[in-house]
Amino acid sequence: MYDERYDNHFRRLQASRDTLTAFADFTLQALQPAAVAKLLRDERPALQAALDQYRQGLSGRTTGHGQRQSGTQTEDQAFEALKKLVQATDKKLLQPRFYDHAAEKALFYPDKLSGLTEAPKTKRLTRFTAYVEQLENHPDAALQAAGAQAKALLTAYTTATAAKNQGTKAVKDTISGLGPNAQTLADALWAVHCAALYVHRQEPTKAPAYFNYNLLPNPNPSRKRAKKASALAA
Numbered sequence: 466m467y468d469e470r471y472d473n474h475f476r477r478l479q480a481s482r483d484t485l486t487a488f489a490d491f492t493l494q495a496l497q498p499a500a501v502a503k504l505l506r507d508e509r510p511a512l513q514a515a516l517d518q519y520r521q522g523l524s525g526r527t528t529g530h531g532q533r534q535s536g537t538q539t540e541d542q543a544f545e546a547l548k549k550l551v552q553a554t555d556k557k558l559l560q561p562r563f564y565d566h567a568a569e570k571a572l573f574y575p576d577k578l579s580g581l582t583e584a585p586k587t588k589r590l591t592r593f594t595a596y597v598e599q600l601e602n603h604p605d606a607a608l609q610a611a612g613a614q615a616k617a618l619l620t621a622y623t624t625a626t627a628a629k630n631q632g633t634k635a636v637k638d639t640i641s642g643l644g645p646n647a648q649t650l651a652d653a654l655w656a657v658h659c660a661a662l663y664v665h666r667q668e669p670t671k672a673p674a675y676f677n678y679n680l681l682p683n684p685n686p687s688r689k690r691a692k693k694a695s696a697l698a699a
Contacts, residue, residue, distance in 0.1 A: 475651035491677040515653035543622040
């Protein structure tokens with residue numbers, strides 16, 4: 466029961482890579498003022514080194530606007546590419562064909578063309594999969610070729626969607642899942658935490674001032690809701 470009070474709780478943080486960086490940045494700046502006790506300011510170089518190393522290890526680069534880039538498409542980019550192909554196929558191949566084969570329109574567009582191009586995210590995969598299958602299985606060679614293209618773009622969209630979901634999951638990963646540089650950064654933050662507790666041992670409530678815990682996901686949302694409810698009731 467008492468052992469975990471001496472555990473490095475920063476190694477158990479749940480945060481994304483960018484959130485951890487912002488969290489450490491806050492602490493780094495909080496240690497800078499001359500009014501901060503020397504014992505705490507002495508921890509700054511080690512924290513700075515750990516944060517610099519962590520930043521170097523981050524996968525992906527940032528653009529001039531500060532947005533992270535990667536070698537893979539985002540979900541929206543992949544969907545836009547798929548949508549453009551559908552629109553081009555409709556204009557060049559399907560609409561001319563529907564003139565003589567009107568009954569086929571319902572096979573390709575059971576929810577109209579907009580049912581594909583404006584499909585909600587929850588229905589995109591199902592609708593586009595059915596659309597691709599109609600193209601691939603059609604006896605017309607031109608439509609089969611369009612189906613092969615659409616299938617490749619659908620695969621790219623599926624991959625981008627999976628990457629997005631994995632990224633969302635990563636927000637819930639503990640620091641151990643973010644690699645050794647993240648653990649080193651967590652250890653540096655722990656050193657600041659311990660120094661702050663010593664410096665403010667007479668007033669320990671001042672120690673958290675060096676950490677922006679508001680950046681982190683709430684580890685116990687049910688407790689927060691209960692606390693808010695009791696406050697409103699009072």
